[in-house]
Amino acid sequence: MQMNLNKIRIVEVSKDKIGSYIKLDVQLPDGDCIIRWDLDELTYKNIKEVVSKKHFDSLAIDNRYEIRPYISTYQERPNSQPYFKGVISCIQGNRVARVEFPCSERFAGNMEWFRKEVKKVEDIKHLFWENFLK
Template sequence: MNVIGNFKILTVSKDIQGPYMKMKVTLSDGTSTIRFGLDEPTYEHIKEIVSKNYFDSLAKGYRFELLPYYATYQEIDNSQPVFMGSIRCIQDHRAKNIQFPCTERFAGNLEWFKHAVYSTEDIKHLTLDGYEGHF
């Protein structure tokens, strides 16, 4: 994977195209701001996470990062796998990893980043310049 560090979450929102995260992604050849489409269930979980102040309800300066991996497990044999993403909540010198349920589609998109994205050119279609939709 050529992602350097985590994806910095700038916005979690919806528009006419559907739910999305606007994120800053750093790769070996530079940094891009992308529109990362979300399915509705994953959007609801992420929106809830980024709407909370985890350390101090009055504190300012929270930032959130999507960790570029996911976990999967099965609660019982032969059941549907459960996919879990992870967001890092940061405020000053404190940080907390928050796991959230996500869909297989979301996990697949993270997997795509891991195996198919090597440069900013590979995600140009998701950037402000390459994306035809609106932010």
């Protein structure tokens, strides 16, 4: 059974001594948690670009970003290198912009795992933000 996640809100996209990461506020049926998801350089750069831009013609600063738990894949030619794209929603009030971003195969695989396997908070306890504060 696949999980239909209610919300995966992007809290922060940054780098530290460990490396590049995305901090996510995940809502699951049994509770909410904050997780750290390490990112490769390609995915980090592209997510950072998406969350750094204004996607509406507005001076409002109340945009929030949510990552969608699915990936699209395409190939320019048969047997060529596949390209992967993730999706972030930029939300401002009742307006939503769907923004695709190039991502790595590793990120795509992790997102697929998340979408198919994560059913409860316990499934992602190894990613809890608190684990990385030590």
